[in-house]
Amino acid sequence: MADLDLDVSAPLGGGVWRFPADRPLVLDSGAKISGLEVAYQTYGSLNENGTNAILICHALTGDQYVASTHPTTGKPGWWTRLVGPGKPIDPARHFVICSNVIGGCMGSTGPASIDPATGEPWGLSFPILTIADMVRAQAMLIDALGVDTLLAVVGGSMGGMQVQQWAADYPQRLFSAVIVASASRHSAQNIAFHEVGRQAIMADPEWRGGAYAAQGARPEKGLAVARMAAHITYLSEPALQRKFGRELQRDGLSWGFDADFQVESYLRHQGASFVDRFDANSYLYITRAMDYFDLAAPHGGVLANAFKAARDVRFCVLSFTSDWLYPTSESRHIVRALTAAGCRAAFAEIDSDKGHDAFLLDEPVMDAALTGFMASVERERGIGR
């Protein structure tokens, strides 16, 4: 840590950490953001050797509340199955960090934040972000938390993209990396679904060209439609069939456009509840960052090159059989590249009919895989348990 020459300036437990005024974040686009704020939560504390820190990276609509109650929804943390007392990631042993990505809307600087230059919300004048930009801000946050190297960086879906970016950009700061239900680049179909969501938002006149916040409006209908479309991609066809099939909401059909089928009602609920906790412009910016993600591209189009400096990092890659958003073939592609780069990579495809969202749901085989991997990593790192 001595070479970083930093004070531990970010408080334990969580809050919002503000970048020092003289350290703007330089983005891939070339733009700079000064006074960037990163909202985060921590659980547990750093051990004496500084070897027990774990960074958890959230997915598109996730946030820093990985293991604590969400302040808006009142729901438990989104990964309490894996993070908590007696879980594979345990604040009793680990210093757990989770931050809201930049561009997000749970406290980190994003398009809904106030642009100091105008005193108005940034809106569409906020610069376009990349997954690498998000990771760059996380690296500065862990500096501020006094963390030099991470025992593990862990994430699912977009979180797994950040994990790969960490391995490419900061391999010397990682001991291990866990990539769940993810991909090394967005496919044409991935981009297509995101574009539908963005068009749904931008079609809403309440979006006001992105300036809705300054004008006291909210593109709730457009954002709800975007969420509904995306939500279908998070579930497998068999899971939808098992959960809902053609079950009706009431006895008999309405012979109208009410939600006759339970699956319609479920989707409408997903859309309606999402707008209470998410910002439409953040949705545009984060989906754009995911679409732009193509880890091989800046490495001559060869993914293995991105991982060349990560030979000492222990990788764990997990996928789910019924995930059609980031199917197992994408994980295999990552594992092949890791192998070609000379990295150690454990890989498991987990049998599940729950689709992409399996990484957030009750999947004991996934828990077991992560438990085993974390135990082996801790042994190698010399952390007793």
Added chain:
Amino acid sequence: MADLDLDVSAPLGGGVWRFPADRPLVLDSGAKISGLEVAYQTYGSLNENGTNAILICHALTGDQYVASTHPTTGKPGWWTRLVGPGKPIDPARHFVICSNVIGGCMGSTGPASIDPATGEPWGLSFPILTIADMVRAQAMLIDALGVDTLLAVVGGSMGGMQVQQWAADYPQRLFSAVIVASASRHSAQNIAFHEVGRQAIMADPEWRGGAYAAQGARPEKGLAVARMAAHITYLSEPALQRKFGRELQRDGLSWGFDADFQVESYLRHQGASFVDRFDANSYLYITRAMDYFDLAAPHGGVLANAFKAARDVRFCVLSFTSDWLYPTSESRHIVRALTAAGCRAAFAEIDSDKGHDAFLLDEPVMDAALTGFMASVERERGIGR
């Protein structure tokens, strides 16, 4: 035909046929539509024995212009690959009929038509329709064309639903039936995608509660988003990847929300061109009819029961390996039911990476299957060729 006691009142070639005033169409909902109009095209002419008529049923956004230029888009008929001189369905040998479904927007009575009771467009006061209602109107149209029995009823996707409904409701009027890329009921995922499209339309303030036509408005943005979402389901992931991958529109990224990727531009074009030829309320009504479709339901939940009276009908069922909208498992479900009902059913799963839309595209194996099936049907029916 004598027992039907009908004049041939619908002109050859095509046009709009108006139901006699004393014959309202009674719908499954219980509603009646008087003076119903059905827009249709015919090709070729009925032979002396009346044995060469073929009805072609169109898909969700299709129309009666199966083998002739579309009046709005100027594009060739949507199935000229299969219908035309030297094709498996050939006006030189067959009397080909194709009608716009009721609820549609290409001339048949639908929500954009004028409600005689008010002198205004029906809008949402138009009654909810079913696939059976569409078929009932088609049966009345072929009466008016002087056709007693059909050599074949043929359709893909929603067209295939109508074919199955024909087999259930009018088996004695069919000699053969061809069901392509279809299903016997909408799955939860099918309903979910349609609901996203409907919500996108209804979220557009220009929809005006369905009364846009009377108010001189058009919910173009919502309808375009609906089309974009649906369009993704028509293509396979490999086809999207092959056609577009991550190819850019221009050199380099825009670092904004322009259509950077070719797949975005393609989808936007699909949305924009669709609104020029389709009515938003028709989209609501027809998707609803498809969601309501569950052929087994009125037959005690046993699909075979629906086909029991169709034992003399020769069936051909075709599916495509990469169709994830109506996957091969749905076709197999139909074939099992046909077999259980004692029907003769030819079945072929065709290797294609083009997804659901394969039935509209260049798939020589499909052409060959249909050619062979039609030849055998014609031999059995005693039509020389």
